[in-house]
Amino acid sequence: MWNKALAAVLTVGVFGTAGSIWSFANEASGTAVTKYMRTAKVSLQDGLKAAESEGQPISGKFEVNEGQLQLRVLTARDGKFSEVLVDENTGKVAKSEAITESKDLANVQKQMEAYSKSKSSLKTAVSKAELANPGYQAVSVTPTLNHGLPIAVVSLVQGTQVRSVAEPLT
Numbered sequence: 001m002w003n004k005a006l007a008a009v010l011t012v013g014v015f016g017t018a019g020s021i022w023s024f025a026n027e028a029s030g031t032a033v034t035k036y037m038r039t040a041k042v043s044l045q046d047g048l049k050a051a052e053s054e055g056q057p058i059s060g061k062f063e064v065n066e067g068q069l070q071l072r073v074l075t076a077r078d079g080k081f082s083e084v085l086v087d088e089n090t091g092k093v094a095k096s097e098a099i100t101e102s103k104d105l106a107n108v109q110k111q112m113e114a115y116s117k118s119k120s121s122l123k124t125a126v127s128k129a130e131l132a133n134p135g136y137q138a139v140s141v142t143p144t145l146n147h148g149l150p151i152a153v154v155s156l157v158q159g160t161q162v163r164s165v166a167e168p169l170t
Contacts, residue, residue, distance in 0.1 A: 033062050033139055034157045036069035042091040044138040045123050047071040051084040054096045057122055058108065058115045061140035061155075062088070074099070074108050081108045114143040118150040118169030125152035125167035133158075133165065143169060 040062065042050075048057045055077030062071050071086040081099040086092070099105055115122075126138045129152075136156035143152050150169040155162065 031160075032064040033069070034160050034162060036064055037062065037137060037139060037157055040069060040071075040088045042071065042086070042088055044071070044141060045126050046091045047073055047086040047088075048123050048126070048141075050086045050091050050093055051075050053093060054082050054084045055080075056115075059111050059140075059142045060122065061142075074111065076108075076112050081105065081112070111143050114145045114150050115169070117145070118143060118152075120169050122152055125169060126154055128167050129154035129156060129165050133163065136161075136163065 044060055044062065048060050051057045051060070051073035052075075055075030057073050058076050058081075060071065060073040062069060064070070069088050071088050073084045073086060075082045075084055075096075082096050083099055083104075084093055085095040087094040099108055122141045122143070126141050129141075130136060130138055133156050136158045138154050139157050140155040141152050143150055145151075146166065151166045152169055153164055154167055155164045
């Protein structure tokens with residue numbers, strides 16, 4: 001009974017929060033990502049793992065920038081935040097920059113607040129989402145709070161189909 005109630009609450013919460021986090025499914029960039037994902041040689045999980053060398057991954061996503069697919073992971077270390085670009089072909093860190101702009105900093109601090117309450121990793125959340133959605137590949141993961149509980153909003157693609165699911169981080 002509890003699992004069904006939690007699933008219903010999380011489902012409703014995802015629809016309320018997913019649009020404000022990455023707006024993946026509603027933007028032209030989401031469509032572009034589905035087009036370019038076929039060329040990616042690394043997974044979102046690979047990117048999260050690679051970014052660990054720069055700090056604790058607190059969110060990650062594939063995006064298209066100037067016609068190129070890139071994998072961006074936000075990390076935290078010693079109270080500072082970085083944007084890490086992971087090469088989508090090699091899985092190695094290509095670039096890391098400190099996050100200093102107030103709008104970006106506010107966004108990453110909000111994600112960190114949610115992630116700091118979690119008991120499981122983003123990699124675990126991505127694995128669970130992909131297992132529950134056979135044939136789909138995770139393209140973004142973002143922690144958020146839903147009624148005070150930490151969840152990961154995971155966006156998945158299969159061909160041109162996009163869906164977002166909530167995975168508990170407790």
